[in-house]
Amino acid sequence: xxxxxxxxTLVEKIWDxxxxxxxxxxxxxxxxxxxxxxEVTSPQAFDGLRxxxxxxxxxxxxxxxxxxxxxxxNQHLPIAEELSRYQVDMLTKNCAEFGVELYGLxxxxxxxxxxxxxxxxxxxxxxxxxxGDSHTSTHGAFGAIAFGIGTSQVEQVFATQCLLLQKPKTMxxxxxxxxxxxxxxxxxxxxxxxxxxAAGGTGYFIEYAGSTIRSLSxxxxxxxxxxxxxMGARGGLIAPDQTTFDYVKGRQFAPKGEDWDIALDxxxxxxxxxxxxxxxxxxxxAKDIAPMITYGTNPGMGMGINDNxxxxxxxxxxEQPSFQKALDYMGFLDNQPILGKPVDYVFIGSCTNSRxxxxxxxxxxxxxxxxxxxxxxxxxxxxxxxxxQAIEEGLDQIFQSAGFQLxxxxxxxxxxxxxxxxxxxxxxVSTSNRNFEGRQGPNARTMLVxxxxxxxxxxxxxxxxxxxxxx
Amino acid sequence: xxxxxxxxxxxxxxxIENIDTDQIIPARFLKATTREGxxxxxFRDWRYDSNNEPKADFVMNNPTYSGKIxxxxxxxxxxxxxxxxxxxxxxxxxxxxISSFFADIFKGNALNNGVxxxxxSDEFLEKVFETTFSNPNSEITVDLEAQTVTIKDSGxxxxxxxxxxxxxxxxxxxxxxxxxxxxxEDITYFEKTx
Ligand code: SF4
Numbered sequence: 001x002x003x004x005x006x007x008x009t010l011v012e013k014i015w016d017x018x019x020x021x022x023x024x025x026x027x028x029x030x031x032x033x034x035x036x037x038x039e040v041t042s043p044q045a046f047d048g049l050r051x052x053x054x055x056x057x058x059x060x061x062x063x064x065x066x067x068x069x070x071x072x073x074n075q076h077l078p079i080a081e082e083l084s085r086y087q088v089d090m091l092t093k094n095c096a097e098f099g100v101e102l103y104g105l106x107x108x109x110x111x112x113x114x115x116x117x118x119x120x121x122x123x124x125x126x127x128x129x130x131x132g133d134s135h136t137s138t139h140g141a142f143g144a145i146a147f148g149i150g151t152s153q154v155e156q157v158f159a160t161q162c163l164l165l166q167k168p169k170t171m172x173x174x175x176x177x178x179x180x181x182x183x184x185x186x187x188x189x190x191x192x193x194x195x196x197x198a199a200g201g202t203g204y205f206i207e208y209a210g211s212t213i214r215s216l217s218x219x220x221x222x223x224x225x226x227x228x229x230x231m232g233a234r235g236g237l238i239a240p241d242q243t244t245f246d247y248v249k250g251r252q253f254a255p256k257g258e259d260w261d262i263a264l265d266x267x268x269x270x271x272x273x274x275x276x277x278x279x280x281x282x283x284x285x286a287k288d289i290a291p292m293i294t295y296g297t298n299p300g301m302g303m304g305i306n307d308n309x310x311x312x313x314x315x316x317x318x319e320q321p322s323f324q325k326a327l328d329y330m331g332f333l334d335n336q337p338i339l340g341k342p343v344d345y346v347f348i349g350s351c352t353n354s355r356x357x358x359x360x361x362x363x364x365x366x367x368x369x370x371x372x373x374x375x376x377x378x379x380x381x382x383x384x385x386x387x388x389q390a391i392e393e394g395l396d397q398i399f400q401s402a403g404f405q406l407x408x409x410x411x412x413x414x415x416x417x418x419x420x421x422x423x424x425x426x427x428x429v430s431t432s433n434r435n436f437e438g439r440q441g442p443n444a445r446t447m448l449v450x451x452x453x454x455x456x457x458x459x460x461x462x463x464x465x466x467x468x469x470x471x
Numbered sequence: 472x473x474x475x476x477x478x479x480x481x482x483x484x485x486x487i488e489n490i491d492t493d494q495i496i497p498a499r500f501l502k503a504t505t506r507e508g509x510x511x512x513x514f515r516d517w518r519y520d521s522n523n524e525p526k527a528d529f530v531m532n533n534p535t536y537s538g539k540i541x542x543x544x545x546x547x548x549x550x551x552x553x554x555x556x557x558x559x560x561x562x563x564x565x566x567x568x569i570s571s572f573f574a575d576i577f578k579g580n581a582l583n584n585g586v587x588x589x590x591x592s593d594e595f596l597e598k599v600f601e602t603t604f605s606n607p608n609s610e611i612t613v614d615l616e617a618q619t620v621t622i623k624d625s626g627x628x629x630x631x632x633x634x635x636x637x638x639x640x641x642x643x644x645x646x647x648x649x650x651x652x653x654x655x656e657d658i659t660y661f662e663k664t665x
Contacts, residue, residue: 020654020657020661025636027636029651031658031662152647156651160652161658162651162658163651164650
């Protein structure tokens with residue numbers, strides 16, 4: 001018998017509110033409120049539309065930006081690399097032809113797609129949002145169902161503003177208690193992934209809950225949801241609350257006046273009911289979390305910064321060869337500490353950690369300090385608006401005196417696709433989200449950390465426990 | 472996508488198990504940027520020798536056997552998930568692949584490209600091979616609506632399973648976009664009433 005007072009999870013509530021049609025034996029037709037696009041995964045989909053002779057069904061619900069291929073120096077000049085330039089030009093042409101709003105290079109709203117959506121107020125609670133990019137999960141921080149899709153699905157959304165999908169399984173991850181000094185949102189998510197592995201969330205939509213999550217700012221929540229995909233999850237979200245409403249209010253595309261009141265009434269219903277059933281539930285304690293760092297070549301290979309790299313023999317036998325391969329790639333030995341290792345590059349940026357709060361936190365820490373002479377430090381704001389805000393607040397001056405380079409917005413060294421690459425064999429402490437082989441450039445070695453831990457490495461030139469530098 | 476209609480055709484028998492997608496279309500042919508033209512390289516290394524001469528002993532080079540139905544051994548399409556394998560089979564001119572087991576990803580890729588993978592029992596598969604080898608002109612009828620496959624010579628019939636949504640896609644020549652567009656009134660109604 002179906003229990004009458006079963007209650008719904010947040011994912012189910014939003015999902016059910018967007019089902020256009022649900023038939024036995026068929027996937028649901030799910031309505032998509034907002035479609036974000038960028039230059040890399042859209043051209044073949046636009047091409048598909050052209051072949052079918054179809055328009056973009058709801059161009060006003062589609063927003064484009066150029067981020068993956070853009071240089072972060074001299075953005076006023078034409079892009080030097082030919083294929084990158086071609087892809088960015090193609091986006092401009094396609095958006096003009098199909099009537100899609102483009103915040104391209106030079107536009108005051110341009111930036112990483114997952115940074116501009118929230119800051120423009122496009123990202124809102126209760127929405128369904130997709131993008132041909134796996135880190136679309138970022139937008140879940142607002143209590144939205146947001147996930148990455150393939151290019152053929154990009155074409156589906158262009159053509160119909162809908163997707164054919166099966167309802168996903170749900171997992172609740174609770175984090176409770178107070179975070180220690182020097183420990184932030186990035187450490188929470190790196191800790192969770194290290195605990196459950198890079199495949200631990202496969203097949204699930206994750207709802208993050210608990211007192212620790214509630215206490216986070218919106219930008220910190222975005223950092224958490226951003227990396228849901230790194231444990232294999234379809235997406236991650238957090239129920240909206242006053243923190244969310246305060247963040248959205250007054251932004252460019254947020255509802256205004258009476259519309260705001262109507263929206264707010266609805267948003268306040270967006271939480272998982274008390275008796276809602278999740279397919280899986282996990283709980284973690286904030287006090288167990290130290291500043292985190294990855295030592296291997298997937299985001300699940302993370303540990304507390306003071307820990308030793310795990311022993312190879314402690315790994316399941318079938319996984320030992322790939323564990324060894326990862327350590328060989330990184331130039332590390334098992335059972336060794338990582339603390340004190342010299343660093344060549346520090347990259348503070350990407351859709352995980354390039355927002356104004358990240359830049360403020362770093363500036364606050366480095367004020368009056370100097371970078372180590374052997375380290376190159378790149379700070380890449382997530383958007384033109386973040387860049388402008390940083391300059392307005394004088395953060396650029398602080399970075400400059402510390403010897404940090406403040407570059408122009410884009411994905412930058414998060415992926416070895418544009419001009420910003422880490423040279424082969426070099427160690428990069430990075431606030432981005434992926435440490436795969438070659439992710440930051442062929443044979444580059446990536447260690448994922450929080451902005452604060454990255455700043456500590458920048459000033460000491462080596463892997464450092466930031467807690468020792470905090471007064 | 473073209474509409475899938477009842478097919479009666481001779482068959483191309485390939486009684487080999489575990490045919491992986493690297494055999495169906497070798498990796499070196501994946502550099503093309505369109506979906507067209509892969510048929511020329513279907514089973515490339517079985518069809519041609521290193522001098523690009525057709526290998527006489529391979530079934531596809533034997534004019535005795537032809538048709539729109541490929542019949543293959545158990546676990547067809549395993550290995551790499553490349554959709555190019557389905558494109559190659561479709562581009563070559565096969566509408567149906569019959570086997571006693573399909574790798575999951577290949578099955579999905581085939582259906583998305585208008586190729587019907589039919590899973591039959593080991594016994595039925597054996598019968599198809601026997602009939603074809605004793606009479607290469609014998610035909611098979613695939614009735615998607617009724618979900619049956621019939622060996623004309625012997626009259627043996629077996630029914631097969633297919634996801635009802637994918638069935639309607641094939642019968643109507645729809646892909647996912649066509650399917651959603653056929654509900655465009657539902658979409659606009661949803662937009663008005665939410
Ligand atoms: S910053 Fe990195 S992860 Fe984020 S959208 Fe760009 S390339 Fe992807």
